[in-house]
Amino acid sequence: MNKKILDIKNLRSKVDETEILKGLDLEMNKGEIHIMMGPNGAGKSTFANVLMGHPKHEIIDGEIIFNDKIINDLSVDKRAKEGMFLSFQYPEEIPGVTVENFLRNAKMTLTGENQGVFAFRKVLKEKMKLLEMDESYASRYLNQGFSGGEKKKNEILQMVVLEPKLAILDETDSGLDIDAIRIVSNGVKAFSNDDNAILVITHYNKILDYLEPDFVHILVDGKIVKTGGIKLAREIEEKGFEEFK
């Protein structure tokens, strides 16, 4: 039943003349949860940003095949329309645009279908409940004045509302307390199904207490140096990344 959703071949990227990704290969199938770990500076966030099409990062070699399409040159919004989603490590504050209006707008753009105000509000409220978010967030300006934890929850809220095919979670667990990690993980678990795939980028292990990944990848110096199961993550927990450097 498994179907390939992402196929990355020899991906190399640079930012301001510095090469960061140095030949990264990765395959993901629908229904899978992957975890990518690695020491600081390995290129984890770069990888997430390159996938989504960050304007400062340039692909210098390799291919990103998403949904059987090479998306190297696809604009950011078109990647989103193909079903890609990035949960930002540092979400931008957008004053003047409320969470509800923004999400309704995005949902309409992504689906090409009108979203009735009341029907959409109902869905939004349900998802907020799942993430233990107060309803008042819906009418607040996007990320403005949100705490670090609130911003991360808000990213997950966007994920569960927009229902992407591939969700990339860039350090979504960092800066969260145990309760917040549990809530976010439950959100991710509830979202995961046979038709989507999730890539969790992290350098902590805490989230592994809640999520059951199919694969764990170790990223060092712009390359995946080892792939395994949950046991690999436990090993890292004990010994650190030293032996892979």
Place this chain on the structure above:
Amino acid sequence: MYNENLLNNLSFKEYRLDKLKKYNKLQIPKWKRINLQDFDIPDYREYNNLQLPGHEDLDIRDMGTVKEDINEFTRYLRVNEEFGVDKKFVTLTEALSNSGVIIKIEKNKRISEPIRLDFKMDNDNPLLLDHNLIIAKRNSELTVVMDYTSNTKVFHSGVTKVYAEDNSNVTIIKLQRMDEDSDDFDSNIAIVGRDAKVNWVSIELGGKITASSFITNLKEDNSKADLKSIYFGDKDMEIDVQYKMNHFGRRSESNINTKGALKDRAKKVFRGDLDFKKGASRSKGEEEEYVLLLDKTVKSDAIPALICGEDDVEGEHAASAGQINELKLFYLMSRGISESQAKKMIVEASFKPVIDKIPYEDLKEKVEENIHRRLIDEKS
């Protein structure tokens, strides 16, 4: 054409005559900054579109037909120093205003609902020279909304004088939504008393040439002024805005916050002065202008100035221009929103806090609709 005969039957004849003499001696200005040259002031016409609002607690009169208290009002009409976009346009309106109101609020009166003045211009009323006088007596509170619109090419030269006497609080909200071929010259001055505050809100959307000037004299101890403005320029619009806070009183405070967006070949000059006069000790002033440049073909100049005749003051100024923050764009686009839609969202969001100051829903919607429509219009 602009001669004494026009003054027959108008109030403040002596004052007007004096101004007319000055007007006739002055040349029409040339402004290099926005390329104003060989400008012709159109022929005099009557203006008959203003409906005088009524309010039981206010003294509201038509500037053209005042018969009583002439001396008292003339005292307020005379402003000793130079102000406004240019002497020529100011004296034109002072001499020959064809519209305008006097609003006086007595001491200790506080009126929470705003007073609305709609200055509509059209083919039958293509020339508006409005001279307005707003007097807030001690410990009073008043909000006035002035909405300038036209559906065709018109000429507007306005003068508004505001007196906020001790401990009063006056808010003036000005909207300029004129036709894109129109010319707009708008001059404003406020004189602020002890513990009094003037709040200016300026929304500049229309016109081919749009020049506006807001001068505030913080005359006494603890005088305060706040100016919030937005402007939107597209096509070949030329926008010239001048904001000046003159600090005379001790511990006087001022704040200027301007946001703009320029598109197509629009051109803008922002001049913002914080002038701390000798004696204005422990005063504070802040000014900030931020403009979003939506096309490479726009031109934007900002000249913020800090003038200190006194040591013990705090002044801060900042002006910056930029493309839309690309990380914000990246964030919005990662949710499927197109680049142009994301830009539109960011511009509209940055204007929203100022638009929200408009106390009428219908006007708020019209302003939002105006900006939205012009942002959608990809290339003009």
